[in-house]
Amino acid sequence: MQQALQLHQAGRRQEAEMLYRQVLAQKANHAAAAHFLGLLLHQTGRSAEGLDLLEQSVRLQPKNPDFLNNLGTVMRDLGRVSVAVDFFRGAVAIRPDQLAARDNLGSSLKQLGQFEGAEEIYRGTIGRNPFHVRARIGLAETLQEAGRLDEALAVFREALAIRPKDADLLHGLGVGLMEKGRLGEAAEHFRQALAVDPGMARAWLMLTQVKRQQDRDAELAGMEAQHAKAPEGSLARMQLSFGLGKANDDLKDYGRAFDYFAEGNAIRRTGIDYDADRTRAEFEAMKAVFDAGFFERHKPSSIADDAPIFVVGMPRSGTTLIEQIIASHPQVYGAGELNILKTVVGKQFPPGMKGGFPWGIADMPDKAYAEAGQAYLDLLHARYPGFRHVTDKMPGNFLLVGFIHLMLPKARIIHCARDAAATCLSIYKVHFRGDSHRYGYDLGELADFHNLYADIMAHWRTVLPGVVHDVRYEDFVADQEGQTRALIAHLGLPWDDAVLSFHETDRPVRTASAAQVRQPMYQGSVDLWKRYGDRLKPLLDKLDRDAGTP
Numbered sequence: 001m002q003q004a005l006q007l008h009q010a011g012r013r014q015e016a017e018m019l020y021r022q023v024l025a026q027k028a029n030h031a032a033a034a035h036f037l038g039l040l041l042h043q044t045g046r047s048a049e050g051l052d053l054l055e056q057s058v059r060l061q062p063k064n065p066d067f068l069n070n071l072g073t074v075m076r077d078l079g080r081v082s083v084a085v086d087f088f089r090g091a092v093a094i095r096p097d098q099l100a101a102r103d104n105l106g107s108s109l110k111q112l113g114q115f116e117g118a119e120e121i122y123r124g125t126i127g128r129n130p131f132h133v134r135a136r137i138g139l140a141e142t143l144q145e146a147g148r149l150d151e152a153l154a155v156f157r158e159a160l161a162i163r164p165k166d167a168d169l170l171h172g173l174g175v176g177l178m179e180k181g182r183l184g185e186a187a188e189h190f191r192q193a194l195a196v197d198p199g200m201a202r203a204w205l206m207l208t209q210v211k212r213q214q215d216r217d218a219e220l221a222g223m224e225a226q227h228a229k230a231p232e233g234s235l236a237r238m239q240l241s242f243g244l245g246k247a248n249d250d251l252k253d254y255g256r257a258f259d260y261f262a263e264g265n266a267i268r269r270t271g272i273d274y275d276a277d278r279t280r281a282e283f284e285a286m287k288a289v290f291d292a293g294f295f296e297r298h299k300p301s302s303i304a305d306d307a308p309i310f311v312v313g314m315p316r317s318g319t320t321l322i323e324q325i326i327a328s329h330p331q332v333y334g335a336g337e338l339n340i341l342k343t344v345v346g347k348q349f350p351p352g353m354k355g356g357f358p359w360g361i362a363d364m365p366d367k368a369y370a371e372a373g374q375a376y377l378d379l380l381h382a383r384y385p386g387f388r389h390v391t392d393k394m395p396g397n398f399l400l401v402g403f404i405h406l407m408l409p410k411a412r413i414i415h416c417a418r419d420a421a422a423t424c425l426s427i428y429k430v431h432f433r434g435d436s437h438r439y440g441y442d443l444g445e446l447a448d449f450h451n452l453y454a455d456i457m458a459h460w461r462t463v464l465p466g467v468v469h470d471v472r473y474e475d476f477v478a479d480q481e482g483q484t485r486a487l488i489a490h491l492g493l494p495w496d497d498a499v500l501s502f503h504e505t506d507r508p509v510r511t512a513s514a515a516q517v518r519q520p521m522y523q524g525s526v527d528l529w530k531r532y533g534d535r536l537k538p539l540l541d542k543l544d545r546d547a548g549t550p
Contacts, residue, residue, distance in 0.1 A: 001033060011013035013040055018407075028115050031060035032425055035067050038443045044075050050074070057310050058087075060359060063154060065091040069101040076108055084108050094120075097128060097137075106138045111341040115146040116474040119241040133159050137172055144176060167197040174234045183210040201236035205431060213250035220247055231279040238267040242431040249429065258535045261429055265441040268431070274438035276445050283399070283452045292463045300409035301370035304526060305377050308408055309391045309491065310341075312398040313416035314453055315437060316426035318473035322416050323393040325484055329493055337394045345403050366406075373407030387492075396436070398453060407465050411472045412491055418473035420450055425529040425536060447542035455543065494535045 004019035009532025016096045023030050035057035041050030052072045053253035061067055072087030088105035091098055102125045109118035121471040122139035124130035125132055136159035143152035161493065163169060174189030190207040193200055198319055202224045227244055230237035241264030248257035309332065311323045348368055353360040397404070404413055424447065427440045460468055467491050476483045512531060 001030070001368060004033070005036065008036060008040060010249070013044060015038060019197070029060055031057045031064070031067070032062070035070065039070060039074070040541065042077070047074070047078060049431070050077070052157070062096055065095040065101060066417060067278065068094070069098065069104060071103075072108075076104070076111075076415070081108050081111055084109050084270045085112070099125065103134050103196075106135070106142070110138070110145060111147075112143045113343065115142050119146075131162055131165060133163055133169065136162075140172060140176070142157065146187045149176060149180055151370065153180070165196050165292070167193040167200050168201070171197065171203045171206065172202065174203070178206065178210050178333060186210045187518065191468055194222075196428050198222070199236065201226065201230065201239035202242075205239045208243040208246040213247040215301060216251070220244075223247070233267055233270065236279060238264045241267065242429075247431060249264060252531075254531045255531075258532055264431060269441035272331070272435065272438045273440060274441075274445065276439070276448055279439065283456055285358050286399060287456060287459050289361055290459075290463065293425060294362065294402075295405075295463055297404060299368055300406050301366070301373050301410055303370060303373045304410055305408070306412070306492075307377070307387070307389050307409035308380060308411040309389050310397055310404055310411060311391055311393040311416065312401070312413060312468075313395050313421050314398075314418070314427070314450060315395050315432070315440075316430065317395070317418040317423045318416040318471075319395050319475065321473070321476070321502075322471060322487070323391045323415060325487070325499050326391055326414075326491065328499065328502045329488065331388040331493055332391060333384050333389070334391045334393070335380075336385055336391075338380075338382075338392045339394070341375055341392065341394065341397055341404070344372050344376045344379070344407075351418045359371075368433060369406035372403070376407060389493075398457060399461050400459075401464065401468060405464055413468045415468045415470050416473065417457075417470055419529070420454070420528045420543050421540060422527070424450055424543065425532060440530060441487070442544055443539040447539050451542070451544045 001025050004016045004023065007013075007019065008016035017037065020040065022036065023141065034053045036478055038050040038053030038057065041047070041053065051074060054067075054074060058064070058067050058071055061077060061491050068087045068091035072084040072091065075081070077165065085105065085108050089107060090102050091101035092105055094100070102121055105116045106121040106125070109115075110123065113362045117124075119139060119142050120388055122142060125135035126139065129135070134287075136155055140152045140155040140159070143149070143155060153173065155175045156176060159165065160169050170189050170193035174193065177183075178186035187207060187210045188316035190203045190210070193203040194207070197203070204226060207219070207225075211219075223240060223244060226247060227237065227240040241260045245257045245264060248254075248260060248519060251257075260356075309326060311319050311326070313319050323334050323336070326332050328381035347360055348371060349357055349364065351357045353364075355361075355363060380390055380392075398415065401413060404411060424443075426444065427437065427446060432439075434442065439445050440474035457468070471487060473543045481500060485495065488495060488499060
């Protein structure tokens with residue numbers, strides 16, 4: 001057994017697997033052999049078989065915190081984050097000072113949007129070990145995602161006082177400063193991180209987001225050198241490809257920029273499990289359930305609270321810009337991309353509901369929508385108390401317009417539209433955090449998804465006329481004040497000149513547009529996609545440019 005572990009740790013997995021199996025052949029209930037063979041199988045792409053062995057090991061040793069922590073890690077890798085949390089909690093309950101399990105529990109709670117729980121875990125870890133920097137980074141990132149950016153920056157600075165040359169901390173503080181709109185300071189912290197670790201690909205990537213490349217300077221040469229050294233297909237190579245794409249786009253070297261973007265997207269796509277047919281079926285099911293007859297049979301709730309303002313649309317369609325304009329009004333708080341609606345809908349109308357989701361929705365009583373609406377408001381007001389209006393800018397909520405209307409009929413829904421080709425290219429040029437835009441890494445799949453989006457927005461306009469207020473990015477660029485006045489009037493807000501100076505508004509922006517939204521609008525951004533010419537043919541051949549245009 002010891003030899004198997006040594007081979008496993010040395011990366012000689014095939015030999016280790018053979019020895020683990022020999023141990024199990026001699027003793028089928030050998031917990032350690034089952035456990036580490038299960039981990040090895042997961043690491044080599046055989047997760048189903050590995051999971052069976054890991055669960056067997058935990059049944060044999062249910063009080064082993066290392067086994068529980070490892071099983072939780074595998075569950076999280078497989079997307080079963082809620083289940084993973086239970087295993088991490090179990091490990092921490094058995095051994096409260098196990099830092100790996102505490103870190104995993106905190107990060108998983110953060111991933112689920114359970115920020116209070118994550119904060120409690122991280123602060124508890126810091127209380128036990130004030131010099132555990134990973135917990136301070138986790139706490140700062142949790143505060144960032146919860147919209148408490150000033151507190152997050154303070155935590156990063158406290159950690160840097162302990163470890164001033166920590167590249168991860170310098171990078172994290174740089175990201176926070178970028179979200180705060182302090183782009184020059186952000187760039188300086190990314191440079192400091194790179195001085196400590198020149199191979200930190202994500203710091204190179206973030207530097208390109210806050211710096212407009214003016215010429216082929218030493219920094220660009222340094223990034224190109226790191227790209228050449230990064231293994232093909234690696235995470236670092238992907239991040240550097242997106243960064244070099246942005247830099248060359250700034251330099252108007254569009255051919256070279258596209259080559260880099262194509263490489264970054266190709267690497268990302270290999271690690272993404274995306275099923276275009278399943279996505280199409282989901283969209284078609286929503287249209288079939290939420291048809292005109294459905295809204296004749298089901299009436300909206302009587303909830304009169306009009307605090308929520310939903311901003312929906314494709315990513316990179318202007319949603320961040322429109323939210324920033326609205327949030328510049330003194331009566332509005334810009335909360336950014338919230339998971340609240342998806343969480344509430346998923347709880348009230350779960351996948352396992354009678355008839356399945358979404359088909360079973362047709363048989364749900366009207367009170368179910370009122371309960372879901374109240375649950376949404378309870379979460380919103382608890383998180384953002386005292387604000388007259390709060391924006392919820394989760395772009396993908398366009399799929400849930402039917403739910404919003406029935407749950408919160410007084411809420412405003414603002415749909416941002418932009419030229420289809422411009423939107424899709426802008427998505428293709430961005431390395432998104434997380435994996436919520438799985439359709440975006442292949443031009444053909446991206447075109448198909450945009451067509452589905454445009455189709456369902458046309459559907460909502462047909463079955464719910466007047467419920468969604470459409471705004472077009474190009475119209476705002478052409479006539480900022482006129483369009484802004486019309487938007488503010490639609491929201492029922494008194495006019496305030498601050499909305500015209502949206503780029504000066506001091507609020508955190510956590511999306512890919514964090515840097516761009518700090519700049520005034522400019523006409524040149526409208527037709528940039530045309531400069532990529534025939535390289536966009538796989539996109540343009542499939543893209544329905546006119547479908548769903550408001």
